[in-house]
Amino acid sequence: MSSTLRKSPQTLPWNKSIELPNHHQWKHANQSALLEWKIKARPYNTTIANGMFAFMLCVTLIFSYFLLYKNAKFTLFETFFIAAPGFFLFFLALYGTTHQKTKFAYRLTETGIEVCEWKAPGKGWMIALKWLTVIAAIAVLFVVALDPSAFWIALAGPGGMGFLYLGLANSKQFQEIHSLYRHNVFTWDEIKHIYIDKSRHLISLEYEWLNENINKTLPWWTYVFCDKKDFDHILNAILSKNPSIPHTREKVEVLQF
Numbered sequence: 001m002s003s004t005l006r007k008s009p010q011t012l013p014w015n016k017s018i019e020l021p022n023h024h025q026w027k028h029a030n031q032s033a034l035l036e037w038k039i040k041a042r043p044y045n046t047t048i049a050n051g052m053f054a055f056m057l058c059v060t061l062i063f064s065y066f067l068l069y070k071n072a073k074f075t076l077f078e079t080f081f082i083a084a085p086g087f088f089l090f091f092l093a094l095y096g097t098t099h100q101k102t103k104f105a106y107r108l109t110e111t112g113i114e115v116c117e118w119k120a121p122g123k124g125w126m127i128a129l130k131w132l133t134v135i136a137a138i139a140v141l142f143v144v145a146l147d148p149s150a151f152w153i154a155l156a157g158p159g160g161m162g163f164l165y166l167g168l169a170n171s172k173q174f175q176e177i178h179s180l181y182r183h184n185v186f187t188w189d190e191i192k193h194i195y196i197d198k199s200r201h202l203i204s205l206e207y208e209w210l211n212e213n214i215n216k217t218l219p220w221w222t223y224v225f226c227d228k229k230d231f232d233h234i235l236n237a238i239l240s241k242n243p244s245i246p247h248t249r250e251k252v253e254v255l256q257f
Contacts, residue, residue, distance in 0.1 A: 020105055021118050027185045028109050035108040035237050040101040041225035043117075043254055053098040060090060102180065104225055108237060112187035113205070115222055119180035184222060192219070194238065194247035201231045203238060204252045223254055 020038075042049070105116040186207060195204035202225060209220035226234050239247065 020116060021181060024116055024118075024181075024183065026107055026114055026116075027183075028107075028111050028114065031109040031111060033107050033109060035234060036106065037227075037230065037234075038103065038105045039225050039227060040103055042099065043102050043104075043223060043225075045253060049098040053094060056094055057091070060087065106224060108241075110241075112185065112190070113224075113238070115182075115184045115186075115224075117180065117182040117184075186222065188241045191242055191245055194242060194245055195221075195252050196235060196247060196249045197252035198231065198249070200252065201226045201228050202252050202254070203235060205238075221255065223252075 100119070102117055102119045107114045107116075186205065190207045191205050192208060193206040195206065197204070202223060204221045204223055206219055206221050208217045210216075211218050224234070224238070
């Protein structure tokens with residue numbers, strides 16, 4: 001019975017080994033992990049990002065409607081055929097910009113907390129762009145067969161998407177811009193204040209940061225993102241290691257830096 005109890009905590013989600021970047025090493029790997037978990041999160045102000053996404057989508061729909069359907073006098077079917085590939089591509093690009101997610105891995109020990117943050121270029125929308133190009137190219141063949149005069153108009157959409165796909169897929173600069181790796185280590189006595197936002201399953205740890213440009217110590221924050229089901233357990237673990245540190249329950253706005 002006792003061996004079963006000893007083994008059971010190891011099966012919990014936060015005690016399972018997690019996959020990390022190949023070059024990553026925990027600083028306190030020699031210490032046992034009290035908690036360890038990985039999560040994908042949006043480390044920025046999501047309210048502004050969601051509002052920007054909705055606004056740009058509405059503007060694009062209205063612009064397409066008046067430009068192609070009202071002014072150009074295309075039929076509804078022709079408007080849809082011409083606008084759909086470009087609109088879908090714009091939707092993917094906009095969504096990828098306003099809804100980017102970063103991977104986080106956290107490790108709590110008796111010494112403190114380690115935060116590993118990394119991001120790699122997303123492959124999902126590149127795959128979608130590739131197949132959309134193929135499907136649109138097939139559609140072009142049918143359009144040209146029905147009306148050869150529409151060749152250049154029909155070719156513009158799939159051709160442009162094809163060149164865009166090849167350019168992004170082989171661009172080293174594009175890969176570097178959309179990549180990120182950061183590893184921060186904090187001891188428990190470095191934490192000066194804890195902010196708790198249960199509605200977003202988010203914990204903000206305030207610490208002091210030396211700004212070398214102005215040679216002054218400023219307050220700064222690191223963010224602990226949690227799954228809803230694990231939030232209370234993680235919070236209790238952090239608070240138990242910081243019993244004397246003040247903590248406040250309030251809405252936390254994530255600062256992107």
